Amino acid sequence: MDLSGALTPALLLLCLSCLLLYLNGKRGSRKSGKMPPGPAPLPFVGNLFQLDPKEMHRSLEKLSESYGPIYTVHLGSLPCVVLCGYQAVKEALVDQADDFSGRGDFPVFYRFTRGNGIAFSNGEKWKVLRRFALHTLKNFGMGTSSIESRIQEEAQFLVQEFQKTGGAPFDPINPICRAVSNVICAVVFGQRYEYQDTDFLTLLDHFNENFKIMSSIWGELYNIFPSLMDVLPGPHHKIFRNFEKLRQFITERIRCHQKDLDPGAPQDFIDCFLIRMEQEKQDPLSYFHTETLVMTTHNLFFGGTETTSTTLRYSFLILMKYPEVAARVHQEIDHVIGPDRPPCLADRKHMPYTEAVLYEIQRYITILPMGLPRAVTRDTPFRGFLLPEGTNVIPLLSSVHYDPTQFKDPTAFNPANFLDGNGAFKSSNAFMPFAPGKRICLGAGLARMEIFLFLTTILQHFSLHPMVPPAEIDLSPQCTGLGNVPRPFEFRLLPR
Template structure:
């Protein structure tokens, strides 16, 4: 019986503090403002909220206030003008149970600063933006072309092949070698990460975040998700053990080598955060974030090319006019291909891979667009609303490469293009993703024309809503081009 008075007291406190936050749907007991989101999230859920409550509004997730920043001006002021003030990540009950403040993406304070700095420096050492890493991506792109060629123009689902190609790039970065398709550990790793992504944002995930003290003691998918993560950590630690035996610390070849060398250098530092737990979490983040986002973007790219054959033809003509059929294309060549570069950016803009953005937490009171947000608030920058902001884009709902071209047909970089975030938490893998998407995309379009299968008049280009906004399952025909390199 003591629980009921406790819940009533908590709700009364919530109502009292409600007035301190930006406006939003009235919070109900237990569920807060979730009633306003509806039974199922849709791509325009937050757009509807913005139209009703303004560019900055509060949704109570149970008893936790979440302030949403919508539209370019609000998001820019939050992530750019208040970059350091919004540098933290909120530690939700499930994140606390699963990650325990480790890694880069969801850590804070000293751990985050040390791990992120190391990640940035090591990425450069491993050749990110240099020919070494680019050559590995080119090899994977060629393997993907050969895989598609084996279909001989018949309908195929490109998803598995794309995911394998992208994950092989991450394998080379993290482990120094690629895994075969039949490798049991690699299969477990990808399957487990896929399960984790599907669990994120699910009904049981929401229940855990709202009622952790109850869910900890009940069976369900949340238990499977936590066990799956432990299993992935174990798999990564096996690779770490192999690296230790190989004794290549002083001639590091991959991320694990560099990390083990850093652990050795920092062994006498009482404040070091370099340990195997953080190393394992960093590797998992590379796979979880780096594989899914890039692979999803490439899946959208092929689908949109089939849906817009006129745009596909312009891209192919531009590449032919500039390079002919024999020359290879490298990442620097994007400067010679303004229309192709614009189309790639437009794919990422119009089919942003997340429902909103990765949440932040403010380390002190901040005022954004004239509204006070108290210290320690869960803040959601709605990047989708920026990429579809009608005040910034001529035809926000339409796939239109001209959003990134000036009147003379030159590529136009847009500061409103926030597909990788902005500020102190901008995506660590942005450069890698840009290189991968460009090289995979151009390699495939030089070799094939992507068409709808015979008898299929239309393909669903609306996203399936989950933790990532991915295409509904589809098949395409990769028709070999007679003048392919």
């Protein structure tokens, strides 16, 4: 009997399996150390059968009940140390900030960035790029009061866009994304885009789609089995097609900046980067080159759009689900700001309840429940263990925000978590939406400003009306992985 036809597919499958085991084995190799105990892994799949890729952070929180606040889990063949609860995350990311300042493996981003840019680089490259970005962004007002007028202006454009709905039901995702993105566009590109600009809308669609896919089971599986997922069909391949379109958009903007560049008067972040590239063009070891500029711009643009716009969309849902909370915020806005002048950052200190609500929204939803993976930068002693240099670390930010030692009844939405007995605003060390330590989000200050100014401006002009009774509003995410993505919804905005 001729078995060649039957053996060929089997042989190919065997070769593919061996290749994947080899690649994942290389990916998971680490120097010996004393890792925390955890569930026993299976070959190749690791602890996959003990995890739900659709709710990865919930699975990891559940495992901590058996293995404690620090344990090892294998994602495929890659061992990762999981930090659960406020104390463990604080001791690592804050108390030993330098040791835990590396960026861990994140294959879905690495395939695109190749270690370039700010968010996913490491070592000296990351330090140089971060210093440059912090200095440059500060000069253009990011995170300072000088950008306040820019956010206020964009908030008024957003109000005008909302007024066009005439009280009819609509989905706020597009106008919110456009408004938030325009703020970072002003800093990075030196311009804002009209809400009807087709190129701008296409760009934001790519961002939204990528965030959704990366937060789905497909994104989670890609990060666990990148070699296998590269050859399997599925929607995860859209991520990389979208990334390529984003690269083309950014590259074209860089070309335009190069044509009009005035080295003596830089207008935005790209101009400053191009000037630094010219200054270091003779240095073969320079980190300032076109590919790094493209990836850094993408990091800033993506980070400055998705998390803030998603937080605002969740804010609408929560305020509609808890109308008594919305009523108190409206009352505070009327008392402190009134109906005419635009809200300003100075109003925050006079609006403790509104500030507490905004903090509680971010705690309650935790947009990035697992943060972005960290890595230890050297062999690191931690809680009686020795984590080898390069060990991946997963800081469960959701477990910090739901830690019962830090928040009373953490599963309930309660602005009192951020109010003292006299009704004054109080922050909490366990409030970590932007991940603490050396890798804290570059745009954390800007995001706080935007959330306050956009939301108070909207609530100054409108009342929020859901399409279903408040009790039926579903706050559970449509998908959760990289981020918690809210379910699509429509609502009505009526003038106040």
